[in-house]
Amino acid sequence: MESVMEDYDYTIDDLDGLCNLDPNLVDINTQTCIHSIICAFGLIGNALVIITYTFYKRTKTMTDVYLFNVAVADLIFVVALPFIIYNEQHSWLMGSVACKILRSAYSINLFSSMLLLACISGDRYIAIVHARRSFGARSRALIYSRLICSAVWLSAVALTLPTLMYTERTEEDNPGAANTTVVCQLFFSEAETAKLMKVLVPSLQMAVGFLVPLLVMVFCYSCIVSTLLKAQSSQKNKAVRVVLAVVVVFIVCHLPYNVALLTHTVSLFKERGCEAEKIKLKVLAVSRSVAYLHCCLNPILYAFIGVRFRSHFRQIMVDLWCFSKKYIYATRTSRGTSEICISGRMSSEGFNNNMSSFSA
Known part of the structure; x- marks a missing residue:
């Protein structure tokens, strides 16, 4: 998943003197190794989910349809990730079109997968908390799940349009570095547009890509746990553990990155010190990698379990x-x-x- 941190340009006026914000070689190699592992496991896990639903298990319920689409969304990202890694290390040799497409891949994955996970929690809430009233309706509502998924994908594309429109492959002078750096980032010709988009893009990511799904999941799964604890079932303890695992993994993966992103966005229009900026960018990079892990864990939490x-x-x-x-x-x-x-x-x-x- 691509981060917003790389979409901002830092001028000498923003920092105390000359400051090279490029990550060091050790950080680059470590990130490349971690992202390669994430890509491999994410590719295998999500491909198996898609193969299973395509050839072995029909999508009989609304959750099945949502799970299939979550796997497709995560697969889009893990396929794009190796190309992102390669281009970041080779001055975006694949050109401007690849720059736009690859940068947009994360945004589409983020919005679609997070909204679909919220849909899954809502469907489970209806199926368990309102089981008697919803039994017949859910069996007849399979077609509606496909319409909901279509709406989710259209919303994800619409929310990605600012990234697609303003992302450019550009050369920039990096203070403290010997040569210019070719980057793929948000680029604006007008200052007012820059101020708006530099707040709007991360705000949409934090709100629609994290906060709204989190609130839906917490509400739905809290009601589900309450219902399960009252039920007379030998498997209720296992079911409760599964619910808690889903929520905890979601929070652990995405909360650090969104907190770091919020801190970064708030400080965008303030004067920053060089060392503080380096630490903040390193925290963003580490928390971003943790957020990437979720695309590997989704198949385990929602399917293989x-x-x-x-x-x-x-x-x-x-x-x-x-x-x-x-x-x-x-x-x-x-x-x-x-x-x-x-x-x-x-x-x-x-x-x-x-x-x-x-x-x-």
Whole structure:
């Protein structure tokens, strides 16, 4: 996820003397390593969710539709992340169009995935807290979930327009550095537009991309926990732990970055000291990387933690094994291999039919 911190230019007037704000080589290498790991796990996890819903598990509920779209949103970002890393380290060699598209990828992912997570919490609230009244309505409301997802994607694109319109690939003189630096950042020709957008863009990110989903999740999951604690169920403790994990992970991943972003935005139009600015940017970079982790954890928290979903994942592994046996060791395929594959399917289906969970 791209951060707003890189979208601001810092002039000598803002700082005490010459100040080189470029990260050092150790920080760059560390961030590259962490982001590569996030990209790899995010790609695998979200791709498995999409494959499962596409080939193994029909989207039977509203939550299924939301989960599929969350995986698509996260996949957009993890696919864009390696290109962002490469271009940041090679002066944006891919040009201005790639600059705009890649910078917008985070914004679309942020708004769409956060709003969809709020939709999931709302659907679970209705399904559990108002279970009796909503049973028939939810089964008939599947088409509405697709309309809601369409509205979420359109809203995400609309909220990303300022980033898409004003992001440019530019050269800037960096005080304290020997050469000019090619950057991809928000660029404005008028001072008034700059002041407006430098506040509007991060404000939208903090409000729509964090605060609103957080409030919805806290309300819905608080009611859900209260309902579960009153229920006579052997699995209620596990369900409560899942709910708490979802909320805690969301807060741990996104609260530090949004606090750092708020602090940074408030200080934009004030005179800042060089060392304080360096510390603030480092905090932003670290908290941004923590926020990136959420796209890796979403598949675990919302999909793989469900028993039925895990059974489909096992089925994928069995089918991949059978596929490799068929095409890599074609000359050795036998009746025994086919029986193992069929056995795996039957085992998965039995496991699926006899178990259930809060998130399945």
